[in-house]
Each structure stands twice: as C-alpha cells, then as structure tokens.
Amino acid sequence: KAGVTQTPRYLIKTRGQQVTLSCSPISGHRSVSWYQQTPGQGLQFLFEYFSETQRNKGNFPGRFSGRQFSNSRSEMNVSTLELGDSALYLCASSFEATGWGDTEAFFGQGTRLTVV
C-alpha cells in the first residue's frame, strides 16, 4: 500500500511569490491535514479537510489556504511569501471511521520550502 506522497520535496521561492504544494493521501483515507514545522515554533496545525470540506483551521494568516479534491488529494497554497514561511510542510492522512480521534495519522516526507 503506497504511503502519503508529497510533491515537490524541495522548493526555493522568492519573497512575494506564491507556491502550491501537493499531497496524495493513502488510498481510502478521506481526512487530510497539513502542518508547518519550523525550528522555532515546532509543529503547528494549518488545516484539515474531509470529503472536500475544510473542517478545522489553525491560527495562520489568510495567505495560507488549501483545498481537497474529490479523489481526496489535497493542495495547499501560500501567497505573497515571506521569509518566515520557510519551513517543512507536512501532510498527513487518516482513515476516519468513528471521528473520535483514535485513528492514527500517517505522514508524508514533507516539502521543504525555502523563501529567499
């Protein structure tokens, strides 16, 4: 069974540009979450999608957005990039059967974004 696939693995962008990151979840998983990992702030929750609907959003500015497609693949977009957006962006998928949080999240290898 293929794992969570994130593309691209590495990106270098210039301040002010925008970027789109992609995540393909494990087959059959309908919940996809995104996290930002930085040395200073650690792992922070960005948003979660289930069946194309955003159900939860973390405390990030509106420049960070996402969407989920009918095949459960997800994209996140960051507009007007700032130096502080440099981070490892991790996507996780889970098979949500009960909604009670007992199912584990499986993570991709991440996309390393560097803003210069």
Next chain:
Amino acid sequence: GDSVTQMEGPVTLSEEAFLTINCTYTATGYPSLFWYVQYPGEGLQLLLKATKADDKGSNKGFEATYRKETTSFHLEKGSVQVSDSAVYFCALKRSARQLTFGSGTQLTVLP
C-alpha cells in the same frame, strides 16, 4: 486549549542504556495519545499510540502507558541502539481533526 509538554532535550545516551522521555498533556475529555519519531530529512512516523486510560502502547521495544490521573504518557525503552537516534514527538488528538504536538526531544545514542 490543548497542550503537550515534553522533556527538554537534547538527550545523549550510550548504547544499551535505559531511555525515558517525559510527556504530560492538558486537554479536556479523553484524548488519544501518540508518540511519533522523525529521522533526519524525513517526515513523522508513528511509533505507538494509546486511546484510553491505562492502555499501554508498544512497538520496537518502546513503551508508553496512558496515565489519566497524572495526565502523562512517558516514553521508555530498556536498551537503546544507535539506530534509535532521532527526534521524538509526543502528541494528542481529541477529535479526528488535528494533532497537538510537544516540542520534540532530540535523542542521540553513542556506540
């Protein structure tokens, strides 16, 4: 809101030493608890989990017990190996929608 507090690192041990990484949490209700491990340049891998009080999660020689009375989920291993060198994250999940992570503990095991 929910929070997870982990033992400050880095932690350096000799091979075959005993490992404990402390983790305590604050959350309402009955969260599920997890330990994830991150190797250099990689994403997070689930190490073990526990979904209710007194549950013991175990995997690859690592263990952690869900202690509701002390709101803790400490990670232990009886004999660490060099290959266990990584960053370890404690996390909780109160709904299916998001994980709340601790700050991570860097473990280095010397031969």
